[in-house]
Amino acid sequence: MxxxxxxxxxxxxxxxxxxxxxxxxxxxxxxxxxxxxxxxxxxxxxxxxxxxxxxxxxxxxxxxxxxxxxxxxxxxxxxxxxxxxxxxxxxxxxxxxxxxxxxxxxxxxxxxxxIRIALRNCGKIDPENINEYIAADGYMALARVLTEMTPEEVIDIVKRSGLRGRGGGGFPTGLKWEATRKSKGDVKYVICNADEGDPGAFMDRSILEGDPH
Amino acid sequence: MIKSIEELKQIRDKYKDVLQNREAEENKIRILVGMATCGIAAGARDTINAIVDEVHKENINNAVVVQTGCMGFCYAEPTVEVRFPGKSPVLYGKVDAERGREIVRRHVKKGEVISEWVLKG
Incomplete structure (x- = not known):
């Protein structure tokens, strides 16, 4: 039922x-x-x-x-x-x-x-159920990137989007991705830093807890 | 493991209606079922469950079913009100499970008001 x-x-x-x-x-x-x-x-x-x-x-x-x-x-x-x-x-x-x-x-x-953008699913989905995230269009962008786009297209579109880091520096994400792509080396690592050092700053933690996928 | 965008879309579509209740804020058709003591005594619980089930079966994704309190029409319970955004609400009386399903199929899905069941204040 x-x-x-x-x-x-x-x-x-x-x-x-x-x-x-x-x-x-x-x-x-x-x-x-x-x-x-x-x-x-x-x-x-x-x-x-x-x-x-x-x-x-x-x-x-x-x-x-x-x-x-x-x-x-x-x-x-x-x-x-x-x-x-x-x-x-x-x-x-x-x-x-x-x-x-x-x-x-x-x-x-x-x-x-x-207007909630990064936090739009927080308070809406069950964070422990991946299917609810997928139902809210989760992983759709990643699936498109992996199956339909070249790395250069991805970098270009992220650059043009104006997306920036959410820390105080606000570094342009597209530029960062371009630099990491151009740097030498066969194996590259992504290190996800979700620590919040500032007292009372809850934005990254809220995402990790409420919309973790 | 998910291997293609089609597979991902299948999962999305399968679970889409899990979120339907939670996306009820804007621009949806609301179906209100009176669930006060009078409504419950007259069988409103069967009615609401039948309506929820029919909405689901008919794959209607622009409507939500909400329970309300007593509207003062205790003699005509269970009552069901259908509200389309921007239109005046239509109130039905003596809605049992079968009438509830028909209201979903005809009024909610096709926009046809079933005038013989409409309550006149």
Whole structure:
């Protein structure tokens, strides 16, 4: 039977530190007790980016974004929202100035001006399931590069794209690839440095955790 | 191991609808099923599961099925509302599993409103 509802629980480090693992467990337990496990699924996704308001639970396709969910409100989300279709009002983000409740992620000021590019799959796919990444067009560019393009074409297109490194230097990626191609040697190594030395910088880690393929 | 772009595309297409619920934010047809106590008592759970199943079977990828609370039409439960983007919603009453499937096939897929089942306020 196809699933009719999914509860996406943020598994980013911030949300895990504020107990999202327990929230996930309570949601799963509640859904099992209601005998809805074949219709409703709870899964852990990568970071939603709104760590200060975590743990985040997003209900889809209803498109309801819950913030600061604890064990008690997780039980309430199952009893009210999942079973009866009633939104748990007090866990909807409240805009501090207007005190308006904003149930949709896209209407929250924090998200309103964001267009997620590198992080587009974070908070959407199950990072531990490669098929979900492929379903979101994952590896399609790589497959084209390997089967349809020459190395020179790849370098040229990356150069023209304007793609740059995401560190402070912002080095043009195409130039880097061109230099590595021209350098001598039969065997070349790719070293992936995903360390984040800056305190409070979570961008690479968010990708590795939430969209690792 | 994946050896060709065709193989990769096959996997993508096979799992595409896994993400359908999660891409529900914009420009999709919404099928709302009343799942308050009155709805559930009248069999809305069978209705919603039949609708979800039919959407899946008919390969409809521009529609999502959402449950809602009580709309005040308790006498006509289960109720199902079909919302096309930019059009006024259509509310159906007494929708059992079979009617639910037909609403998916005729209204959602072909755009035909089944007027004899429409609830008149």
């Amino acid at each position: 196809p699933l009719r509802m999914e509860l996406l629980v943020c598994g980013g480090t911030g949300c895990q530190a504020s107990n999202s693992n327990k929230v996930l467990e309570v949601l799963r337990q509640g859904i099992k007790e209601a005998n809805l496990q074949d219709e409703v699924r709870v899964l852990m996704t990568g970071c939603f980016g709104f760590c200060e308001k975590g743990p985040i639970v997003k209900v889809m396709p209803d498109n309801i974004f819950y913030v600061e969910v604890d064990e008690e409100s997780a039980r309430k989300i199952v009893a009210e929202h999942v079973i009866k279709g009633r939104i748990v009002e007090e866990k909807i983000y409240k805009e501090p100035k207007t005190e308006e409740r904003l149930p949709e992620q896209s209407s929250i000021p924090f998200y309103k001006k964001q």
